[in-house]
Amino acid sequence: MALSVSGLTVRYGSFTAVSGAGLEIADGEVLALLGPSGSGKSTLLRAITGLEPIAAGSVRWDGADLARVPVHKRGFGLVFQDGQLFPHRDVAGNIAFGPRMHGMTGRAERVRRLLDLVGLAGYEKRRVTELSGGEAQRVALARALAPEPRLLLLDEPLSGLDAGLREQLAVDLAEVLHGAKITALLVTHDQEEAFTLADRVAVLQAGEIRQAGAVREVWRRPVDEGVARFLGVTTVIDGEATDGVVRCAFGEVVVPEAADGPVRLGLRPSGLRLAEGDTAEVLSKVHRRDHVRLAVRTTAGTVDAVAAVSADVNPGDEIGLALDPDGVALLG
Numbered sequence: 377m378a379l380s381v382s383g384l385t386v387r388y389g390s391f392t393a394v395s396g397a398g399l400e401i402a403d404g405e406v407l408a409l410l411g412p413s414g415s416g417k418s419t420l421l422r423a424i425t426g427l428e429p430i431a432a433g434s435v436r437w438d439g440a441d442l443a444r445v446p447v448h449k450r451g452f453g454l455v456f457q458d459g460q461l462f463p464h465r466d467v468a469g470n471i472a473f474g475p476r477m478h479g480m481t482g483r484a485e486r487v488r489r490l491l492d493l494v495g496l497a498g499y500e501k502r503r504v505t506e507l508s509g510g511e512a513q514r515v516a517l518a519r520a521l522a523p524e525p526r527l528l529l530l531d532e533p534l535s536g537l538d539a540g541l542r543e544q545l546a547v548d549l550a551e552v553l554h555g556a557k558i559t560a561l562l563v564t565h566d567q568e569e570a571f572t573l574a575d576r577v578a579v580l581q582a583g584e585i586r587q588a589g590a591v592r593e594v595w596r597r598p599v600d601e602g603v604a605r606f607l608g609v610t611t612v613i614d615g616e617a618t619d620g621v622v623r624c625a626f627g628e629v630v631v632p633e634a635a636d637g638p639v640r641l642g643l644r645p646s647g648l649r650l651a652e653g654d655t656a657e658v659l660s661k662v663h664r665r666d667h668v669r670l671a672v673r674t675t676a677g678t679v680d681a682v683a684a685v686s687a688d689v690n691p692g693d694e695i696g697l698a699l700d701p702d703g704v705a706l707l708g
């Protein structure tokens with residue numbers, strides 16, 4: 377493992393912000409640390425960089441303990457939410473700063489190559505105070521990559537941007553990270569961002585890592601209801617599995633991983649779709665970008681469901697519901 381963190385604990389006075397956290401990042405892998413506000417994500421990231429003293433545990437790189445290695449000697453690059461560019465330097469000056477400190481040669485060429493990578497070719501002489509939020513974050517990324525860090529740490533790098541730009545930049549950032557095989561730890565509270573950018577995710581709640589695994593695995597098999605709800609599950613329901621098919625109050629759904637016997641399913645709104653029938657009553661509807669979200673009353677309680685934007689469905693209507701396996705998780 378490139379980065380290996382074990383039993384890491386950080387305290388602020390008598391308050392334990394991170395408790396016994398363990399995580400590993402392989403060479404060239406992107407891990408997203410995902411969790412609600414206040415769960416300890418930034419604290420854990422800062423402890424890994426060496427900016428936060430640790431009460432217990434260890435941070436290792438290629439097996440070597442970093443306890444006595446100061447922040448600037450760890451070879452880590454950092455990107456924060458607000459970029460924190462040097463306002464008195466132009467774009468090239470910002471990006472060349474790290475390489476100059478490290479006495480690296482060929483700096484102009486490096487700046488050009490990095491600007492190309494982040495989609496800002498030709499921006500060398502621009503003043504950073506005149507950049508848009510998205511451009512500034514691209515420059516911050518280029519600056520962090522310039523000294524060729526062995527690990528890139530990104531703390532909510534996109535959360536200062538508006539929704540559309542954020543989505544675009546997440547896709548671009550994923551391309552940069554995976555294209556250049558950069559080893560990275562990303563902190564975010566946004567599951568979509570985590571899933572767009574990361575190979576693996578670790579879910580942090582109240583200072584503890586509750587689950588870590590491949591994106592698809594965590595999404596489809598959350599370990600418990602707390603993790604499931606954080607990942608968008610709004611309904612938890614009991615079912616009975618036979619040969620990879622689960623029968624529950626809403627019908628049958630294929631869940632190949634389910635072992636025969638009683639199981640618990642977590643349904644995201646997209647796990648229940650409008651269908652023929654009259655088993656449910658629509659209570660309310662809200663238009664979303666590419667679907668309509670419904671609250672419906674069923675014999676199993678009030679649940680969330682979705683319908684196509686084109687569907688003619690209104691509060692008071694009686695509808696049927698069908699399970700969609702893509703919106704169904706198997707609780708661990």
Ligand SMILES: Nc1ncnc2c1ncn2[C@@H]1O[C@H](COP(=O)(O)OP(=O)(O)OP(=O)(O)O)[C@@H](O)[C@H]1O
Nearest residue numbers: 388391393411412413414415416417418419420565
């Ligand atoms: N310097 C500090 N002194 C005391 N308590 C702190 C300090 N920094 C953070 N905390 C507390 O530690 C907990 C974790 O904070 P942290 O910033 O790591 O959470 P987070 O998951 O990154 O949250 P957010 O997504 O809101 O940034 C919070 O309860 C916070 O109030």
